[in-house]
Amino acid sequence: MAWELILWILSFVSVISLIAMTAYQLICLSDLEFDYINPYDSSSRINSVVIPEYIVQGLLCTSFLLTWHWFPFLITAPVTYYHVKLFMNKKHLIDVTEIFRQLNGEKKQRLIKLGFYLSLFVIVIYRLVITAVALLLEEDMNLLDSGTL
């Protein structure tokens, strides 16, 4: 059971990092919108975290698949597909020349992703707690069984 706990702890960490990266991108975009930073900085900052985000998300998705967690896998799969599609079309990076034209779309896309990550976060936390509690209970049971208590 311990490996299950490790899996959920890892997913917990990666979901938090996904949320952080998406929020960072959103902040960059809205800073740009309100003219706090210039488009060059904004796009290079955003682009620097796009690939890490995709990698973390992809790893998370595959780990769910490999550990036969169908429900979380099916939830993350569409996002993975979306990422792969963007990457294949070479549209994953922000284009600094067109950034203002794409601003609203990009923001919306990231907001939706953020919402998605948040719900994933809830699921992961829930599973983490469940696993942890189950593990603790199991240990208790073992202790009871072994007559230590």
Next chain:
Amino acid sequence: MQPMGNDKPIPGRPTSPFSAAPPVSSPFLSSGPVVGSEKTAATPLLTPFSSGTQATGYRMPAPPPTRFNGPFTPTQPPSFHPTQDAATYQQTQAPRFPPPSQPATPLRGPPVANSVGSFQPQPQVPTFRMSPPHPPAVQSPPGSNIPPPHFLGPRPGPQSPFQTLSASQASPHFRASPYIAQQGVIPPPPIGPPLGVGSREQMPFPHIGQQHVGGGPMQGLVEEFQSLSVGSIPGSLDSGIDAKSLPRPLDGDEEPRILESYPLNCHLRFLRLTTHTVPSSQSLLARWHLPLGAVVTPLAEVPEGEEVPIVNFGTAGVVRCRRCRTYINPYVTFTDAGRKWRCNLCSLLNDVPAEYYCALDATGRRLDIDQRPELSKGSVEFVAPTEYMVRPPMPPSYFFLIDVSVAAVQSGLLEVVATTIKSCLDGLPGSPRTQIGFLTFDSTLHFHNLKSSLSQPQMMVVADLDDVFLPLPDDLLVNLSDSRHVVDAFLDSLPSMFQNSANVESASGPALKAAFMVMSQLGGKLLVFQSTLPSLGIGRLRLRGDDPRVYGTDKEHTLRIPEDPFYKQMAAEFTKHQIAVDIFAFSEKYSDIASLGSLAKYTGGQVYHYPAFQAATHHEKLRYELARDLRRETAWEAVMRIRCGKGVRFTTYHGHFMLRSTDLLALPAVDCDKSFAMQLSLEDTLMTTQTVYFQVALLYTSSSGERRIRVHTAAAPVVTDLSEMYRQADTGAIVSVLSRLAVENTLSHKLEDARQLMQLKLVKSLKEYRTLYAVQHRLGGRFIFPDSLKFLPLYILSLCKSAALRGGYADVLLDERCATGYSMMILPITRMLKLLYPGLYRIDEILTKGTDNLDESLKPLALTSQCLDARGLYIYDDGFSFVIWLGRMLSPDIVNSILGVDLSSFPDLSRDNNISRRMMRILKALREKNRSSYQLCRIIRQDEQPREGFLLLNNLIEDQTPGSSTFVDWILQIYRQSQSS
């Protein structure tokens, strides 16, 4: 757009025939006398409406007097009054436009209007001209610089109910075109000759049909719109449209007459709105299906004597609003005895700097207004103090990136470029600070050391394309006057230097990087001369676009966007470092203009395309255009922002620039040949102000090294009525914005989709217009359209047939399509309209007989092959090139005199005989009308296939070409679609 004297506006006009006689009253003049007489205005207001034989059920429009409310009590700006203004206005306009805003007059100023007696024709003019002396603001609140209330102002168009009558009777200068006769639903009144006789001669079709003029039921109706009868006779094949009567923009661009009602606005050459109104609500905007926006040419060329005045505030600093940063302009109002001024955009009260203080006179206007151009002119230029600089003003700098691969040598390009640059060295702006540098490249990069202490330039070759480095830290970009002799020596030797080169490769990408390294410190202008497809190093491109199967699929648009992200990234870097890129492309084969052009697109540059360049034929064109590019006044390291009043916001921008923030355009270099379009959106659901102000500000470094701010201010009324928006519509600006939208659309969609989008917009707007009138008027069988937009259907048709949007794979070469697309994104309105509806002139008679007045003898013809007579000699001018068409039965005399035995397609036409000399005069006159590019002559003979079709017949946009309809069919199509619900 072009007021034709027939038309529309005022609902509820009296329809007595007399009213058509023009009591010429200038909209704004008439408003003067009666300032402050709102109360009295109420009674007479009724008069015109009740007394006339009001034939229609026209609703009154939203009563204009509401405009008097609010903070902007309309008072007559003193500057409206100079007699000279009034006089010129009257003289020039009065005869031309029958009765402008006649009913408005009574509304506004009963005593005057009544005494004027709308029933007296012309002699009235003097009376009105005298009106200015009426005290401008008797009890005026301080704020005298408010534009005239909108209902008086923005009706420059003719307001006559009886177009035909007023056209023929009232206006000697009226340029009636035959269709006028037809569109009138009202039978032409018995008085007056049937439409200017002289004007007929100007038309290609002297035969004017009046057979369509409707009959009884419409009689006495106030005509607000133009209409065409499309009722076909049942059973006949005839479409029912008289092709000759369709409106054609033969006179080219005609600016709407806004300045008459808003004399403090900047000139229309700088800023034109698609409709000179702002809708008051979102729902009204939603019914306006055309773009709502502006076309700005901040540095448009001005005729001698109308230069933009330069203002130096000295120690006071540039006077701007504290909150919205608006620059001081003629529309601000001074209060508190001149110690405060109220911003016209955000209505904030600002303090007047002590140095700028001046007392006010009794009417609240500053005493020094005449000495201060910023308070009396719509366009001014401020000298910017050091706060407006992030670094010392840069010197003008030019860096030439020249492809010297074998194609460039063989075509003779190097020779032409070298001699042209050399001849321009003295004319480069900004001497003695001007910087210059050269880099040549084929499969390697050749740097040229132009250090002033050298006697001969040194060439350094860098062969490492993967990791480009500069062989010298400086001396690659040098001061021209110091190193002049080295530069001269370099240009002399350039053509011979690579004479024996057999290198076919072109390492453009690395060369661009190298140029970037050289220029990044200073910025400036980078001119790239590209003869082949970039084939080496980073940014190499491949042949694409030769697959016809991709057309019509979803991938079609990818051919028109840059293939390699390198070019966009490079463009972004260039803009960041204030470098503008101009692309000169010469290849006869595919050279991926789509990718190369993106360098120009994001840096405020321009794309010049000379397919299959040969020095012998194209040298004049290249020489002229390169010299113009180098010599024209250029604004360096510029940023442009357009501000507008509360409630509206500019959202999208179209042109060659890069957005640095949501509303700031970064323009490393900008000049008179660049214009920018932008679209407006409403922020609030309901506008509360009566007037919306726009202010374009361009902050730039002049070639002389001075930081300047060029400010153009304009005002437009807020309207609640859709028909008013149509009335004030500006076809030129609309077409300009629409074509940019269409070109942008082709970058993400199929060509077919882009064309359909344009058609859809046209149909929607005409349908909306139709619903305004169709109910009352039972207009079955008539195609109706606003007078201001009468050319729009034709322009949209020609837009769909332009090289950028026409057909599919085989119709236009991909490079040419992209190059045209890039040009259309920057063209100022007049040139855009010329490109869309080129001029076609018959000149054989002028050649044989000569003429005194060339301008009058050159009569533009309709663009249809029916106009081509086998005995004639025609010249076709689209602003970029001439095509000379020789009829089959043209007199051999003419042919021999102008051509001799020269059979080439770009012959030398100058010969020593009268006919040839006249020919050269005509060409010169036509070229002078458009000095932005050089029109090269091509000669084609009738029935010379396939060149005739390719060069001329396909461009006769009123004719049927494969996959597109004729003008008549188009009108019918639009008519049917606008009728169906």
